[in-house]
Amino acid sequence: xxxxxxxxxxxxxxxxxxxxxxxxxxxxxxxxxxxxxxxxxxxxxxxxxxxxxxxxxxxxxxxxxxxxxxxxxxxxxxxxxxxxxxxxxxxxxxxxxxxxxxxxxxxxxxxx
Amino acid sequence: xxxxxxxxxxxxxxxxxxxxxxxxxxxxxxxxxxxxxxxxxxxxxxxxxxxxxxxxxxxxxxxxxxxxxxxxxxxxxxxxxxxxxxxxxxxxxxxxxxxxxxxxxxxxxxxxxx
Numbered sequence: 001x002x003x004x005x006x007x008x009x010x011x012x013x014x015x016x017x018x019x020x021x022x023x024x025x026x027x028x029x030x031x032x033x034x035x036x037x038x039x040x041x042x043x044x045x046x047x048x049x050x051x052x053x054x055x056x057x058x059x060x061x062x063x064x065x066x067x068x069x070x071x072x073x074x075x076x077x078x079x080x081x082x083x084x085x086x087x088x089x090x091x092x093x094x095x096x097x098x099x100x101x102x103x104x105x106x107x108x109x110x111x112x
Numbered sequence: 113x114x115x116x117x118x119x120x121x122x123x124x125x126x127x128x129x130x131x132x133x134x135x136x137x138x139x140x141x142x143x144x145x146x147x148x149x150x151x152x153x154x155x156x157x158x159x160x161x162x163x164x165x166x167x168x169x170x171x172x173x174x175x176x177x178x179x180x181x182x183x184x185x186x187x188x189x190x191x192x193x194x195x196x197x198x199x200x201x202x203x204x205x206x207x208x209x210x211x212x213x214x215x216x217x218x219x220x221x222x223x224x225x226x
C-alpha cells in the first residue's frame with residue numbers, strides 16, 4: 001500500500017515568487033491536512049481538505065492557499081514568498097472516521 | 113484555545129536507563145497521538161490513545177493517557193541509541209462536533225548516549 005506522497009522533496013525559491021506543493025494521499029483517504037514545521041514555531045496547522053472542500057483552516061495569511069481534487073490529491077500554494085516561509089511542509093492523510101494520520105515525507109522549501 | 117506542552121524539551125540519557133516524557137494539554141480532547149521524527153525526516157506514528165486509562169506499548173516505548181488530568185506520558189525503558197530522535201505529542205481539536213486538526217507540542221529531543 002503506497003504511503004502519502006509529497007512532491008517535490010526540495011525547493012529553492014526567491015523572495016516574491018510563488019510555489020505550489022503537491023500531496024497524494026493514501027488510496028481511499030479523503031482528508032488531507034497540511035502542516036508547516038519551522039525550528040521557531042514548531043508544527044503548525046495550515047488547512048484541511050475533505051471531499052474537495054476546505055473544512056478547517058489555521059492561522060496563516062491569505063498568501064497560503066490550497067485545494068483538493070476529485071481524486072483527493074491536494075495542492076498548496078504560497079504566493080509572494082517571504083524568507084520566513086522557509087520550512088518543512090508536511091501533509092497528512094486520513095480516512096473518514098479514522099483515527100490515524102499518516103504523514104508524507106515533506107517538502108523542504110527554502111526561500112532566498 | 114487548545115495548548116499542548118511537553119517536557120522536557122531536551123533529554124540526554126544514558127543507554128540502559130529509564131525516563132518519562134510528559135505531555136499536558138489544556139482542554140478536553142478525544143485523542144492523543146505520539147510521533148517520532150528523525151532529523152530531516154517526516155513524522156512516524158507511534159501511538160494513538162483513544163480513552164482514559166489507555167496504555168499502549170511497542171518495544172521499549174510505552175504510552176499512557178489520563179484524560180481527567182489531561183496528561184499523557186511516554187515512558188522509555190532501557191534506552192538504546194536507536195531511540196535518539198525528537199518525540200512529539202499531539203491532540204485533536206474538535207470543530208463543531210466533527211474532527212478538527214492536530215495541535216502539536218514543541219517536541220522532546222532525545223539523545224541516548226553510550
